[in-house]
């Protein structure tokens with residue numbers, strides 16, 4: 001069910017406020033910036049509350065080889081800079097700060113960045129998700145140089161190599177199985193003495209001759225020079241350490257969607273992901289959702305961008321339907 005929020009009585013004042021926009025977008029990864037491009041091209045002059053760490057997860061990766069339009073591949077930060085330039089070209093204002101509080105109980109919807117209040121008639125939530133990491137300094141040092149959190153994205157670079165996957169859930173099992181397409185050998189490192197994942201995924205991994213499973217093992221250190229060449233492992237039962245020669249480490253211990261901000265405002269479902277109704281709806285009319293903040297299934301730049309496009313089109317149509325913009329000015333996409 002989608003709730004309708006009444007317009008506030010001080011709407012007239014809100015429309016003259018420079019911190020007011022027809023559309024605000026929270027988040028500036030592929031979803032948020034694509035929404036900004038579309039909303040900008042619809043002359044909505046969107047405000048992008050981009051976050052303290054703007055432009056999303058691709059900023060921490062090197063080669064992106066599966067984003068269409070770049071046959072030679074492109075560096076993650078360079079791709080995101082292009083998204084940003086395209087959004088700015090069509091009139092987006094980008095504020096590189098985290099939204100700290102939202103109130104979607106009245107229109108225009110309200111968003112705070114510290115003490116600064118921003119308002120918008122429609123809001124697109126695109127705050128993404130963050131991969132969980134082990135938290136080792138050596139892991140951080142080798143991120144993008146052998147350490148990854150995304151097999152779909154980086155598996156290809158490990159053709160003919162040996163890699164390890166950390167994690168005992170379905171994601172880890174899926175990543176390990178996927179990586180056998182490229183790697184000669186995949187060692188699964190499971191901290192406990194059993195998997196947490198589904199039986200069928202476990203059996204698939206156990207049957208795969210390229211996969212070796214080590215239970216009661218955690219990574220103590222990632223080693224290498226320019227790139228990873230080994231891991232120091234610790235046996236969680238005995239405390240003994242050992243070395244494992246690998247050229248890649250895939251950390252698959254889960255994702256945390258960035259939804260704390262919306263806990264008392266929007267519907268947060270399993271694993272902390274936002275729930276959506278009818279493609280991009282949040283359950284509150286005028287508040288839309290795009291990208292990894294709700295998508296625990298695909299988690300790709302291209303799907304996040306597609307979501308951003310859909311959310312912006314839906315926002316524009318909704319604004320026209322409630323008379324905030326003239327229906328005749330709604331874009332013919």
Ligand SMILES: Cc1cc2nc3c(=O)[nH]c(=O)nc-3n(C[C@H](O)[C@H](O)[C@H](O)COP(=O)(O)OP(=O)(O)OC[C@H]3O[C@@H](n4cnc5c(N)ncnc54)[C@H](O)[C@@H]3O)c2cc1C
Nearest residue numbers: 027029030031051056057099128153291292299300301304
């Ligand atoms: C290491 C790595 C490599 C990857 N490689 C690839 C690849 O090769 N190809 C591919 O398709 N995908 C890749 N991905 C996945 C891809 O990056 C994501 O699917 C995509 O970035 C999701 O886009 P998004 O816009 O939904 O969210 P994100 O990219 O997560 O962006 C969300 C943004 O919202 C901001 N934000 C969060 N909270 C707030 C707040 N309170 N206020 C304001 N802003 C906020 C964040 O700071 C961030 O900038 C990779 C991911 C990782 C981690």
